[in-house]
Amino acid sequence: MGKRSRLRAALRDYDLYLLLLPGLAALLIFKYVPMFGAIIAFKDYRLGEGIWGSPWVGLQNFEALLHDDKFYQVLRNTVLINLYKLIFQFPLPIMLALMISEVRNVAFKRAAQTITYLPHFLSWVIISTIFVNLLSPQTGILKDLFHLLGMQDTMMIADERFFRSVLVMSAAWKETGWSSIIYLSAILSIDTQQYEAARMDGAGRFRQIWHVTLPGIRSVIFFVVILRVGSALGNDVEQVLMFYNPLVANVGEVIGTFVYRMGLGNLQYSYTTAIGLFQSVVGMGLIFTANYFSKKYGERSLW
């Protein structure tokens, strides 16, 4: 195709570009302009002088970061919380999907799906209220259990020992059902002949899961793990904000909440932007690394 005819083709499709325009404009304004604005991480941003007028300070903000004990604490909290979520929360949707896929009774199956997906649609404001209510040692529905364990005076949410567990539990409660959908659809796309072959070889139902189902959904599991590793420094800010209280500051403050408090509360624009950049760059690095290893060990790449 010559240059001229390509131009003509583009002109004929001018209305496709019209369709594209508003979405692209929004993307540029709300995603790419802020990326450019992130140069204030290398400046001493002052409200009155704006992005252009504020003086350059080079890597000063990043140096401050490396010498900030508070930052290390926040970083450690963030990584630990995500690690606990990876270990304890991640297997649950796989188990749920395995169970749902085995149910033959359509009505029961539908009920199980409807009910377990529902918490995904509740906001963190609501879920934190539900958990505060649930975990109340005096009036909660689990109070007898707390008494049995000798924990009648323990407010788990306001206790450093339990705060992270509460985060993992509430995240699991919210997302287990919803996250199982992707595994469920992978399980349904496994060729049924494989199960028949396994049965012929005398494999029971448990062995079929081990030898057919799990290998069949391996690539989806890897996919989810890569994404999780990539968000090791990201947190559900809304979740932590809702459960956060001063009593658990040492274990509960994460990067997102720290940036919010220091940035909007203390007006440390440049410093918190530097933290945000650090978070984004490391996150991207982690995704590429995880993807590299996944590819190296014979799995599909993300892209």
Next chain:
Amino acid sequence: MRLRTKGEVVYEVCVYTGLVLGILVCLIPVLNIVAKSLSGESYVVAGDVGIWPVHFTTDAYNIVLGSPKFLSSFRNSVLITVVGTLINVTLTVFTGYALSRSRLAGQKLIMMLFVFTMLFQAGIMPTYLVIKNLGLINSLWSLMLPGLVSPFNMIIVRLYFYNIPDSLEESGKMDGASNIRILFSIMMPMAAPVIATTALFCAVEYWNSYFDALMYISDAKRLPLQVFLREVIMSVSDASNNIEMMAQTQVAQESIRGAVVVAATLPIVLVYPFLQRFFVKGIVLGAVKG
């Protein structure tokens, strides 16, 4: 006939027990908070309320629903959700369709621009500064516009259009229809399930979002429901603060919290069953093909 070995039976028992357990874990905390919102004060405080109301009363609801701040924040949230979802879905469909036509010059590059924002974000503060410089602080637009267009939703919609056979587009072209015309009268009806799914995701996100409002809105008249809820929940925990709320009647704090939870969740629970069949189909299609 299926053979019933001992292993089979153990297996079935495991599956059904596991699922029943899962259902109870999801359901009981919700039922408990609903029951508390409808129960008499002394029973709630004593911790005697299980999953069924004791000494039925709607006092907590009278207090919450009667608060003028509840009504205004509810209205704000409805507005944000309806208008935001309309704009968001429209732009998602437009962008997704344009980018699903592989003949479009620059299509690959623009796709990369969208995907890159999934990997790398500018961060909280630079985004805040953009909103501020656009003069959107304390405007409801600050809660609707920044999420445009979700790359994730756009990619799902794009894939759906991409998989619609070319012959349909060509038949439209034969009739002399423009691209926009083809999108509206041929493609969009075919993509109804995926568009409905996207709309549901968007709506839930707008309805539930809290952090954006925390960042961008300080004017009490413009606060959305979730922020109001949070205020109520925090203020009833603090005895000195709740005079306005609790002066008239004897209502347990937990009942008020429960009533707030129910009032905010009811709209979602009401639309949920209607859309459930739709969105499970939609997302499964997306997941398998993607």
